[in-house]
Amino acid sequence: MFQDSGFNSIAYKEKVRLISGFSLNIYLRKVLFLLCILCCTQAVIAQSDESSTSEVKAIFDRFSQYRHQNKVDKAIEAMDEATNIAEKNEDTKLLVDTYHQLARLFIEEGDIEGALGYYAQSGQYLKEMSYPYAEAFQLYLDAAFRFQEGNNFQALKSLQEARKISNNRNLGNNILLLEAYIYTNITNYDDAIKNLHALIVNADDKERAFLATKANLQLSRISVTLNDYEEGIIHSKAALELALKYGFAKETKIAYEQLSEIYADQENYSESLFYTQKLGSIKDSIFNLEKLMLESNIADKTQLEHLQSEMNKLQAQNEELSESKNRSEITAILTSAFLTIISLLAVSLFRNNQIKLKTNDLLYTKNKELELARDAAVSAMEAKTNFLSTVTHELRTPLYAVTGLTHLLLEENPADHQKEHLKSLKFSGEYLLNFINDILQINKIDADKLEPLNIEFKLHKVLEDVVESLQQNAHERQTKLVLDYDSKIPNQLLGDPIKLSQIFMNLVGNALKFTKNGKVEVIAKMLTKEDNQVKLYFEVRDNGIGISEDQQLSIFDSFEQGSVQINREYGGTGLGLTIVKSLLGLFGSTIHLESELGHGSSFFFELDLEYETKISETINFELDEGEFQFKGLHILIVEDNKINQVITKKMLTKKEITCDIANNGNEAIDLAKENHYDAILMDIHMPGISGEEATRQIRKFNLEIPIIALTAISLDDSLDSFYEAGCNDVVTKPFKPEIFYQKIGENIFRSRMQGSV
Secondary structure (H helix, E strand, O other): OHHHHHHHHHHHHHHHHHHHHHHHHHHHHHHHHHHHHHHHHHHHHHHHHHHHHHHHHHHHHHHHHHHHOOOHHHHHHHHHHHHHHHHHOOOHHHHHHHHHHHHHHHHHOOOHHHHHHHHHHHHHHHOOOOOHHHHHHHHHHHHHHHHHHOOHHHHHHHHHHHHHHOOOHHHHHHHHHHHHHHHHHOOOHHHHHHHHHHHHOOOOOOOHHHHHHHHHHHHHHHHHHOOOHHHHHHHHHHHHHHHHHHOOHHHHHHHHHHHHHHHHHOOOHHHHHHHHHHHHHHHHHHOOHHHHHHHHHHHHHHHHHHHHHHHHHHHHHHHHHHHOOOOOHHHHHHHHHHHHHHHHHHHHHHHHHHHHHHHHHHHHHHHHHHHHHHHHHHHHHHHHHHHHHHHHHHHHHHHHHHHHHHHHHHHOOOOHHHHHHHHHHHHHHHHHHHHHHHHHHHHHHHOOOOOOOOEEEOHHHHHHHHHHHOHHHHHHOOOEEEEEEOOOOOOOEEEOHHHHHHHHHHHHHHHHHOOOOOEEEEEEEEEEEEOOEEEEEEEEEEOOOOOOHHHHOOOOOOOOOOOHHHHHHHOOOOOHHHHHHHHHHHOOOOOEEEEOOOOOEEEEEEEEEEEOOOOOOOOOOOOOHHHOOOOOOEEEEEOOOHHHHHHHHHHHHHOOOEEEEEOOHHHHHHHHHHOOOOEEEEEOOOOOOOHHHHHHHHHOOOOOOOEEEEEOOOOOOOHHHHHHHOOOEEEEOOOOHHHHHHHHHHHHHHHHHHHHO
């Protein structure tokens, strides 16, 4: 039995062993099978994640390309795809990234309101998660908003905080660019230039060319601000080359605009016109109204879709809360009310955007019409200005012959009946000359060609000369003309005696015209005197016919004389007071008027002038015409017009002055080298080299000889340029003989007296 029992026991153990081995084998197979399934599942999931990541990267790459090329509609559509993927995968980080990119795009397009919406939404998500790159980008956007508002230093602070949180290369480069813009705003050009040069050579794997283009454009702006136009052209052309190569539409437009403006500032109008035409050729194709409306519609649609998505999430949360037994009914009601308000706001936003689109369309059309009208007006004004300048300049040459020959004939003792005719001719010539001068003066004022001088002069002599020159007019009107001059006024002042003389000639001449059997006073008083500056009070007062209150409102307008009756009775052009008002504007002063019909008028103003304290006021080089000893002087006349040569020579011969004649600037230089002259009368406008250039050449070998410029001055002529060339004085043609002789005597004999002193 034991043997049986022993046998049976051994068989049982073997059987158990076999069964156990078989079970373990099955178990191991199951485990291996499950491990295979798990591995395959993980591989599939990993492959799916990798595929999703690759798709998102491709979308962001497309977005960057569209953004750089100013294809805003396509860029928004690309981000819309990314948003859908983020919501499908419940990927909050990706959603924040898309909102950030859309916010930056909207800032660049000037839609701050839309950008703030995405900025706020991304901010809400960031409160519930840890994402350093997105937190840094949020600070970057905050800096961009503050920069738009003009809060430059707060913007810089946000950028510094962003740089501490993330070291992402692309974000760092964009921070450098925004910093450069801010530094430029606060005129910290050194740091701005440093940042921009770093961006030009950047190694950014996403936006290398785009950032370099932006940097070149900003460097060009800074260079122009610093008056380095050549550097500005270099950077603008570099930006243009990159923009054209990579299709950066907006940057291409900006580069064309900058080059056009720079060349215009340099008066290189052919190059400026070339880039203006290039600009015009791309504007219509890239920046047209239809494109702007399409982009606006897509932007609004995207915002509404994102808003709807947020509403759906709130709705889902509301349903969850409603199903929960721990939520009260009041919470559900409040949530529903909140959703209703959000819905109403969404509808309102959509309607407002539609209204905004229509308004923008209307404004765009009206702006285009206004631009066309403005361009037409500017062209018309330039044409009028150039025409009047040409006409007034051309009239001076024959008028010089008329006035000059009239003077010569009056000097030759004509018969009494001839003398009356010649005096009438002289009066008509002088009247026509004054009218031409007024037209040229107004023309220069309209074209912004007038600038005040700042030279030493004696105010008392300027006013005395004005009063003396108009005494004959006062005598004919049986009117007393007096000068009331404050002796406390410094003798030597710094300013523009020519324009001051014009102001008083017009004011006093105007007062005399409307005053008969009365009195005209010219008053000059000193109000204050501090350091090297004085405040002076001037007044021209008369007791003539006066001006009504209605007429006072328009008396300073061009061609206004109060009424048609006044114009017919007293004559004149009505430009005198307009010229006075404009000339005083150059000095920062304003003309004031007090008047009453039948009791006269008072024109008064104040002027701030500098005075020279170091100049000795005891030496006086002024001479009267009677003291000049013209006999024996030898003068060079430089004049290309044969009639003018004859007239000028005869006028000099009357004073026993001998002369040589040079027909152009080159002859003048040669004669000045070979001969000795007491003075040179230099015509400015001549064929070949101009009078200015001839004067410069003469000054290289003769610094002492007085050179007096004779010119039928035009719109583009500047007295400053005559003096800078080396002229001692300027006489405008046609001129009064007494002024002509006075200028010659003063410049020849003053230099001799100064030399002896």
